[in-house]
Amino acid sequence: MAAPKKYSDELRERATRMAVEAFNSLFKAELIRNKGPWTGIDDVEIAVAEYIDWFNRRRLHGELGHLPPAEYEALHTASPASELTLKTS
Template sequence: MAEALNSLFKAELIRNKGPWTGINDLEIAVAEYIDWYNHRRLHGEIGYIPPVEAETIFYSNLPTIKTMERV
């Protein structure tokens, strides 16, 4: 899975959006790509919603665990 993500990252960002004029340009582009990947990319396997939205829905549907009070 990590190899697939790395290949996708290199193909979509590094090769297609370059050439870069410096390391600062690349760092900004990487931060923007990660933000898009997690917050705006529509993922088909999870109902065409962004991954962060699917994670929020998942955790909001978990049962609440009550901790025991000490006596």
């Protein structure tokens, strides 16, 4: 028996909120608090763009077999699902 739609929506919303809060915490710790000093809004805007690019494309992700997300996505779209295996430690 499937869960009622309202219950599923609430779980999905809670998971999304948790993911956003986790990202926000990482963002503050890794960029805002550890970099700088900021001399103006332009410096912050550039740093945020660079951080998002690094986060989405170049960081090594443990859940993706220590591959950058962009590389994993390229492998995933190029390979049949049965050939793709993750090596996590």
